[in-house]
């Protein structure tokens with residue numbers, strides 16, 4: 326038994342690896358147990374949208390990911406008679422296309438860099454908890470059991486999560502009716518697409534996505550009981566694709582289906598769920614890994630803050646509601662896109678006509694680009710998300726992701742603007758000094774005096790002007806654990 330362990334992470338998929346690296350870099354002692362004896366080689370999630378890239382950036386592996394990835398600047402949609410619409414992705418929206426095995430390898434590299442190691446061939450078989458600790462029972466390949474105590478346990482053990490089942494957390498939802506054939510290999514032919522291309526034809530749907538290693542992913546809907554085969558994939562290319570394409574040197578061939586499910590809660594006492602263990606949805610749109618990495622970004626600064634005593638335990642109660650709401654929004658969008666993409670005649674003709682019209686107005690493609698890029702996720706009101714705000718400032722609104730990078734893993738960032746010696750930056754400075762372990766203040770010389778309070782995960786906690794600063798301080802007091810500082814802050818608020 327390792328008594329110094331503060332957090333046990335179950336599962337070394339991308340979400341478990343990212344959680345471990347995020348906690349380790351904040352000085353938390355972590356053990357990571359993974360049931361498989363070797364890293365997974367499958368390509369699975371190939372699209373890393375900007376919010377997922379922000380996590381790689383936090384963990385200092387974004388540059389390596391970029392150097393290995395393909396970076397498309399549009400998504401193309403075709404019907405029976407040529408292109409329907411091109412969705413352009415601007416620089417802040419474009420994904421990195423990278424096989425998941427490479428993303429996993431980069432995240433494991435990040436774990437090693439901050440002193441962690443993955444313990445493979447170690448399966449969680451039981452969990453027990455008291456008010457003060459949690460105990461994981463781990464079985465190795467020889468059948469030997471180890472008991473590991475920790476302050477917290479993270480279930481990052483995928484869609485069939487043992488942690489979720491052991492805790493009896495409901496995973497409500499239903500299976501999606503359509504199955505898909507997925508293949509990766511080399512594609513030849515004059516019409517081979519250079520960006521992700523979606524073929525919405527009267528004979529079914531097909532996706533062709535170029536990968537960075539010279540290979541291409543092809544996935545198509547199957548409406549009967551057939552299994553994926555090289556012949557089936559070639560038939561799909563011939564009947565649904567642009568024509569004249571030949572697929573060879575298959576490296577992956579599989580049949581899969583999806584479900585839409587979300588857990589009823591993401592926290593049970595000292596146990597928290599992240600990633601596929603907490604939500605699953607249609608693979609169309611490539612959002613699964615992105616959603617999971619956002620769970621990790623949301624949770625890690627809060628949990629590290631609680632463990633190090635800078636944040637009140639109650640902040641962890643904001644995690645589940647925020648991320649369940651995010652998962653429901655993603656399920657709504659991916660579910661709608663899947664149903665529209667797989668519509669049969671006559672609805673498919675109507676859909677294609679609408680997409681053709683959308684091509685002529687930039688509004689609909691821009692609306693979709695922002696959603697698929699993960700820029701329209703909104704958190705519900707929690708103690709960290711209903712601060713004073715005023716509309717029309719041009720600043721991001723509370724609860725929305727701020728289009729700002731934030732490189733302070735442990736503290737919120739209070740950004741003020743306006744005259745450098747004005748009342749707002751002076752009050753903000755004083756506030757930052759009263760809460761040195763919680764916030765840092767940064768002033769930017771911009772004409773209008775206003776402020777933005779940004780959380781370490783990039784979300785906006787508050788915005789406003791001079792008059793709303795005291796109410797924002799109450800938010801800091803609410804998440805701060807020290808009762809003495811609460812009193813000091815209340816007194817000090819009156820001085821602002």
Ligand SMILES: Cc1cc2nc3c(=O)[nH]c(=O)nc-3n(C[C@H](O)[C@H](O)[C@H](O)COP(=O)(O)OP(=O)(O)OC[C@H]3O[C@@H](n4cnc5c(N)ncnc54)[C@H](O)[C@@H]3O)c2cc1C
Pocket residue numbers: 335336337338339340341358359360361365369370371372425447448449450481482483484486487488507581599600601602608610611612613614615616617
């Ligand atoms: C075919 C396919 C295509 C996909 N394409 C995309 C895409 O383009 N974009 C996207 O964002 N997402 C995509 N996804 C989804 C994406 O792969 C998942 O969302 C992502 O892998 C979730 O990561 P995770 O770490 O939560 O879980 P997982 O990757 O499933 O990792 C869980 C880990 O926990 C381990 N484990 C399980 N039980 C135990 C136990 N009891 N003890 C110890 N370890 C345990 C498992 O071995 C595994 O390594 C795709 C999925 C599939 C199947």
